[in-house]
Amino acid sequence: MFLWSAIALFGSACSKLVYEHQEGRLSRGTFNFLKEAFYQGQFEEEDTPQKRNQAIINDLSDLDALGSLATRKGLKQDGYYAEYMFRQERSRHGKAAITHWQKKYKDKFNWQMLFSAERLAYDEKKFLKSFNDAKQTSNKFENVLVAEFEGVPIYYRNLKPVMTLSDYSQFPGYNETALLSGMREVLKAWLEKKIHDRVVKVMNADEVELKRFDHDRVANLYLKVRYGKAGKGIYPGSMDKIKLTPMEIYDHFHRMQNAMADVLWVKAAFTVVADENRGEELIAKLDKGGDFAQLAPRYASEPKFVATAKLHVIKGYDRRRGLDERENRDYYDRLILDMASRDVSKPDPYLGKDGIVIVRIYDVARALDKVQLSEVSWKVENDLRTKLLNAVFDEDIKDARKKLKIVYNERLIRALP
Numbered sequence: 001m002f003l004w005s006a007i008a009l010f011g012s013a014c015s016k017l018v019y020e021h022q023e024g025r026l027s028r029g030t031f032n033f034l035k036e037a038f039y040q041g042q043f044e045e046e047d048t049p050q051k052r053n054q055a056i057i058n059d060l061s062d063l064d065a066l067g068s069l070a071t072r073k074g075l076k077q078d079g080y081y082a083e084y085m086f087r088q089e090r091s092r093h094g095k096a097a098i099t100h101w102q103k104k105y106k107d108k109f110n111w112q113m114l115f116s117a118e119r120l121a122y123d124e125k126k127f128l129k130s131f132n133d134a135k136q137t138s139n140k141f142e143n144v145l146v147a148e149f150e151g152v153p154i155y156y157r158n159l160k161p162v163m164t165l166s167d168y169s170q171f172p173g174y175n176e177t178a179l180l181s182g183m184r185e186v187l188k189a190w191l192e193k194k195i196h197d198r199v200v201k202v203m204n205a206d207e208v209e210l211k212r213f214d215h216d217r218v219a220n221l222y223l224k225v226r227y228g229k230a231g232k233g234i235y236p237g238s239m240d241k242i243k244l245t246p247m248e249i250y251d252h253f254h255r256m257q258n259a260m261a262d263v264l265w266v267k268a269a270f271t272v273v274a275d276e277n278r279g280e281e282l283i284a285k286l287d288k289g290g291d292f293a294q295l296a297p298r299y300a301s302e303p304k305f306v307a308t309a310k311l312h313v314i315k316g317y318d319r320r321r322g323l324d325e326r327e328n329r330d331y332y333d334r335l336i337l338d339m340a341s342r343d344v345s346k347p348d349p350y351l352g353k354d355g356i357v358i359v360r361i362y363d364v365a366r367a368l369d370k371v372q373l374s375e376v377s378w379k380v381e382n383d384l385r386t387k388l389l390n391a392v393f394d395e396d397i398k399d400a401r402k403k404l405k406i407v408y409n410e411r412l413i414r415a416l417p
Contacts (some may be wrong), residue, residue, distance in 0.1 A: 029204030
């Protein structure tokens with residue numbers, strides 16, 4: 001019934017829809033917004049705009065399948081869902097605003113310049129005095145004047161949409177240095193949202209559809225953990241549990257025993273990028289033969305992650321010395337050594353403390369002595385579950401996509417610029 005009604009809908013009043021399915025739709029305005037903000041530099045190998053548009057549409061419909069599958073697996077009930085949705089929404093605001101400013105100012109901008117150019121008047125001394133006065137007089141912080149945008153006052157209560165609930169309540173208790181530094185970041189986020197909302201309005205994008213896109217991107221992270229494609233650092237959930245028999249565990253241990261000997265050293269390189277889209281773009285260029293060290297300056301989120309993209313040697317540690325030696329190591333050395341110890345030759349992008357970590361492992365040297373199952377049983381079970389889950393992941397995504405019953409508006413798709 002839905003299919004026929006959807007087809008009839010496309011034939012009449014819904015010519016602005018790119019596609020529609022049982023859980024939502026994608027309008028032309030939303031597609032253009034996402035293409036502009038999230039797909040810069042992607043699918044450039046396509047030889048016509050129409051083929052590139054189709055590749056983006058395919059990617060978005062795959063994301064919808066991820067979102068649908070994750071919802072069925074309990075994502076919306078997960079304790080971290082709201083936090084990750086907030087982060088993704090903030091990321092969307094920032095991407096839209098920065099894309100807008102890159103066009104407007106030709107990449108020649110910084111935050112001090114943007115505050116002035118966008119008529120955001122912020123006087124730190126006045127703001128600090130107003131906050132201190134509110135503390136001394138027990139006035140409500142909600143009414144403190146923070147800044148002005150295009151001559152319109154911005155009160156503390158107006159900043160609530162771009163702050164977490166805990167940050168909003170704890171912010172007034174910060175010391176002066178933290179207060180001023182924190183407020184600059186909050187005002188940046190507020191300005192990004194303001195520009196984002198204007199871009200959304202101009203492009204006729206739909207906020208409900210954009211929130212579904214946010215959900216889909218969070219779902220992507222969530223499912224990576226559920227299917228064993230990433231560690232818990234990328235989303236503090238848990239891998240789907242698969243019951244394993246003792247014989248299955250022993251057989252798998254026997255197959256991977258040599259690879260689990262202590263790592264003596266690793267020859268590797270890594271960099272950190274700001275977000276998943278940039279990571280995927282870098283991976284695609286590396287897969288085509290791009291040089292890691294040469295590409296890093298264009299993608300690294302900070303200058304310090306340019307140098308780390310050059311091949312270097314990381315010395316291993318002895319597992320029998322306990323956790324102290326492991327925990328005292330540099331965060332990224334430990335991360336790469338842990339990947340090598342799991343015999344991961346080509347790690348997936350990993351959400352670390354500074355952003356998305358892209359690692360390349362070139363060579364690994366291991367100790368000659370073999371490990372015992374009793375020492376590494378948890379690692380063996382985790383590796384086996386990962387392999388079993390990976391075997392069904394693609395089929396589960398195909399099934400989720402099929403259940404959505406996506407109906408495409410081919411005529412509009414052909415006409416997209």
